């Protein structure tokens with residue numbers, strides 16, 4: 001099993017959610033975070049310098065079976081990108097075990 | 113060392129915390145997240161369709177030594193379940209190293 | 225690649241951020257969490273017992289290339305410690321893959 005963590009623009013959340021649903025990824029958790037990024041992304045507006053990097057992002061955490069890793073990542077890449085700097089990142093890591101609390105069952109079937 | 117992440121109903125938090133304390137797990141971090149779940153969990157109330165899946169959950173992150181993995185999971189399973197769909201999930205992953213910031217020490221002893 | 229998670233005092237955030245920037249770690253995400261700690265840390269004020277352990281903490285999540293692991297940890301240890309109990313923890317885990325959403329590129333170069 002894999003944990004796929006995606007840090008996306010909040011404005012892209014609905015599109016990403018729909019892209020995930022359309023490939024059969026219906027379960028995930030999310031919360032809002034502050035993202036620190038490259039200071040070079042700062043901009044100037046009416047003579048005042050702003051950093052666009054210290055901004056609100058949405059953090060999605062999605063645990064999937066190994067055969068869903070690629071499809072999940074592609075769905076996020078396709079739906080979360082604008083092409084402008086700061087579209088975010090995806091991180092993939094290993095999950096050793098998973099339990100469904102309601103039944104106590106464990107294993108990859110609990111992700112279906 | 114293992115990281116045990118549990119996504120539970122907020123209404124079960126106090127019970128889970130007490131169950132963890134009673135097995136000697138006194139340290140953890142938590143925050144609130146939104147959980148997306150199976151659309152089939154939607155219900156109809158007075159003719160209006162509601163989704164019960166896009167709801168607030170509490171996310172617990174608990175790092176323990178390997179010999180505490182099973183006891184921690186059992187404590188959560190026993191205290192967080194209601195038997196109704198949507199009781200949540202537990203995910204287990206590997207932690208390679210741990211540091212106590214106050215002293216700079218590292219290793220599993222910092223978790224005691 | 226490694227994920228370095230640091231749970232620090234909120235009051236130390238600015239110092240930690242500056243320490244990270246000064247060693248070239250410019251990208252990370254953070255959010256606020258509640259930390260449960262050792263009940264022995266409770267104190268008594270005007271006859272009323274308080275727990276100092278159930279308090280707000282800041283959770284930093286930083287993904288770095290392996291050659292940045294040590295320098296990142298040292299920067300946090302040096303900047304986040306006060307010497308009083310409750311300075312927090314650092315957890316290190318493995319990240320298998322990383323993607324830059326803007327371009328779809330993957331690998332450690334996307335962390336630079």
Ligand SMILES: Nc1ncnc2c1ncn2[C@@H]1O[C@H](COP(=O)(O)OP(=O)(O)OP(=O)(O)O)[C@@H](O)[C@H]1O
Nearest residue numbers: 007035036037085086087088251252253286287326
């Ligand atoms: N190494 C990292 N560790 C943790 N979070 C990160 C890391 N890099 C980026 N993030 C998170 O992702 C958000 C967006 O990052 P960003 O898209 O600017 O990455 P980038 O590599 O600079 O891509 P781009 O070249 O498009 O700007 C940041 O605000 C932060 O929340």
Ligand SMILES: Nc1ncnc2c1ncn2[C@@H]1O[C@H](COP(=O)(O)OP(=O)(O)OP(=O)(O)O)[C@@H](O)[C@H]1O
Nearest residue numbers: 027028029062063102119147148149197198199200
């Ligand atoms: N694969 C997953 N990745 C990340 N978070 C998840 C995943 N599955 C569930 N969650 C989180 O757990 C919460 C509860 O999920 P839920 O209990 O409905 O799981 P379930 O497998 O559908 O169990 P049940 O059969 O009892 O409904 C979700 O709202 C979400 O926050």
Ligand SMILES: Nc1ncnc2c1ncn2[C@@H]1O[C@H](COP(=O)(O)OP(=O)(O)OP(=O)(O)O)[C@@H](O)[C@H]1O
Nearest residue numbers: 139140141174175214231259260261309310311312
């Ligand atoms: N094992 C753990 N798992 C998850 N979070 C933890 C764990 N231990 C500590 N934390 C988080 O770190 C915060 C600070 O912990 P704390 O600094 O008290 O650790 P400690 O080991 O007791 O160190 P000290 O001896 O300095 O008190 C906690 O409030 C909690 O948010």
Ligand SMILES: [Mg+2]
Nearest residue numbers: 037038085086
């Ligand atoms: Mg950037």
Ligand SMILES: [Mg+2]
Nearest residue numbers: 149150197198
């Ligand atoms: Mg469900």
Ligand SMILES: [Mg+2]
Nearest residue numbers: 261262309310
């Ligand atoms: Mg403590």
